[in-house]
Amino acid sequence: MADSYGHTSESRAAAWLAAARGLRHEAWGEALAGYLFIGPAVVLFFLFNAWPVLRGLSIAFSDYRYLIPNHQPFNGIDNWLEMGRDPDFWASLGRSVEYTVVYVLLNFVLAFLAAVLISQILRQREAAIYRVMAYLPVVLPVAIAMLVWRQLLNPEFGYAAYALKQLFGKAAPDLLRDPAWALPSLAVAASWKTMGTNVLLLLVGLYNINQELYEAAAIDGAGWWSRLRHVTMPLLRPTFTIVFVLAAGILGDVEPSLIFFGVTDRGPQDAGLLVGRYAYETAFRLGDLRWGYAAAMNLTVGLISMAMSAVVFRALRSGRV
């Protein structure tokens, strides 16, 4: 039985089989190559990143005390019952809220102004220089940024104290040691370091706005303010969403306080004891090193941050802001 090409069915079947075997061989070789290519990254990621995250979640539901050998009993929601009664937790959470509000407002207002103004610069080289200047604080190590701000706010030889005195005519309060000023000072210093990220995010949004919309608005007689209010702001809404969703993570900040006041110093009247720092100290400095309770606090703060992000996300999505 031969077909029009002169192949017998046997030889056709053999050809098919050979081709299939070749394909299988090829697919198998590709799969092997795939595993080899992703192998190093997958091992690194799942061992040093994914595993600690998942293991860390389970710690939150235990009474793990690191200094007591083999003491990590599951305790359900006991950590949350304790948190409800723990005045230190609530006080530190309150400080973190104040810190976040000062931080985010300052950060957002200045970043927005800087981004809008930079977007007006049409000469590309000049705009690039401004973008680099705005982003430079972000690349600095957080330790150096905080130490520099400590010196800047130092009442004896810091420039801020001098400038405030010139501005208001009388000596400024000690911005580092005055209990009322220490926390806002920390928020100002910490927000300074991260503003550049928001400048760049907002600039991306601004550059993506179609210039014809501004021209149309200008023809309709809109001044710069109404163009900002009715063209720029609504079209930047997706960018605002990103900026504020990222900002929610600031509630759990630890590093700025540890450096600004020092690892062993919580600031005047514990002003620098943010909730993230309280959890960190609970885990690594205080008593039995209560990992379970600390992880539960972190989880709570993380969930509050996510809830805040979700609220902002929905509000900006639906256009109520």
Add this chain to the structure above:
Amino acid sequence: MVTVARPARPGLRSVPLVAWAIRNRGRIAVRLALWLILLYFMFPIIWTLSSSIKTRAELYAPGAPTLIPLEPTLGNYTYALRKLTGFDLFYRNSLIVTLGAVALQTTAATLAGYGFARLRFKGRDLIFYTMVMLIFVPRAGGLMAQYELMSFLGLRNNLLGLILAFSAGLAVPIFIMRQSFLNLPADFEDAARVDGCNRLQAFWHVMMPMVTGSMAVVALFEFIRVWGEYLFTLTMIDDPKLFTLGVGMAMTLIGTTVEFGDFTSYGAQAAAYVMAAAPVAIFFLLLQRWFVRGLMEGLKL
């Protein structure tokens, strides 16, 4: 800014400079406002640079602090290098950890990005999306679990432990690299394969050279992150000989008031900050072109 050129009227407006200023008042206003805000961004940096080259007398002079030093000196730098205990060690440790983590992470992310974008194998998408989804899981006891893991592996108080842990933050880097391999047309690689390249050769000679921009972005982000890292290092390293710059400087320089000759720890601290920030600032300035472009393209996706 829309600027309308008006016919010059007699009077002050006929003075060329004034006429120019009036014509360009929009641009001038934008720049003045922008420079004022950028001054806030730059002032702490300028002030530290200025303090680092002042003499002791000028640093502690009563009255208005000077911004441009009257008698600039490099004495603070030599003092910092000679007298700040451990500064050279911290510097060496930071370089080892940062370069190690950048090299390891960029390599792993590039290989994996290619694998996830270009090769077909079982479980590929499952693994990739698991990595991406884990970004959204809160880090409740992450630091404690890492402490436990590092102790178990004998990697606490070990620079290799820092390198491995820092390079493992791979979700975003892999995402970036996968995206840039997906954006390349498949024809290049197919042509190379037809010409007899094996997969590794096609990757190395054809595909990788086309994604160096994304690799630079990944490397720069990692450099900035690791050079500035504080909390993880503070937690994993007890031995002062193994401190990196951030931890070492915050631990040993804060509150030291040793005075030495014409210089004090304050001017020397400023010099130390400048030296500690220099590598990351220079790295950023060299790569900023790729960085800003990469960020802007990445966000449009």
